[in-house]
Amino acid sequence: MRYVALATAGHAGLLGGAFLFQLAGFAPCAMCLWQRWPHAAAILLGVAALAGLWPRAMAALAAAAALVTAGIGAFHAGVEQGWWEGPSSCTGGGAGLGGLSGADLLSTDAPVALVMCDEIVWQFGLTMAGWNAVLSLALAAVWLLAVRRLAA
Known part of the structure; x- marks a missing residue:
């Protein structure tokens, strides 16, 4: 169960670090927020495993959550580096602005930050997204070690 505790603490550290960066003035983008949800899920699954609720199944699901956030982080890092396009909702140079009126473009109702x-x-x-990908892959490996140990 020590691997479960270690991985759960690792996810708590990464999620807590994300919130600390936000408190320090680094506002998250949409993809940054997407990466937080699997960390939260892994923490809940880890707590359930530590409580004795199907620990092997919970660890396996937490490993999947770690892989999901690692995948989102890797994709996000690629978007940041310009290796591929990201979602049009939070990237780009203004595609889709042609449908807006002058009043829409000058509106101050848009989000400030x-x-x-x-x-x-x-x-x-690495960028924050890149670090999330690398560290989440490491946590996925710890979860898989936990699954293996819980099977024995």
């Missing part, structure tokens, strides 16, 4: 998914707001070797 809109963060685009294809803009890098923080980088230390």
Whole structure:
């Protein structure tokens, strides 16, 4: 069960770190928010496993959640680097603005701190999304070790 506790703590650390970055003024984009949900799911699954509720099944589901957030993070990192297109809802150079009127374009009702998914707001070797992908893959490996140990 120590692998379950370690992985659960790892997800809590990553999710907590994301909120700390947000408190420090790094507003999240839509894809950043998408990456948080699987962390939250993994934490809940880890707590359930630690409580003895089908620990092997919970660990396997948490491994899947870690892989999901790693996948989203890898995709997001690629969007940030310009390797591929991201969702039109949070990336790009204005596609779809042709349908807006002058009043729409000048409106001050738009979100003040809109963060685009294809803009890098923080980088230390990798972007935040890249680090999420790498660390989440490591957590998926820990979850899979937990599944293996719980089977024995």
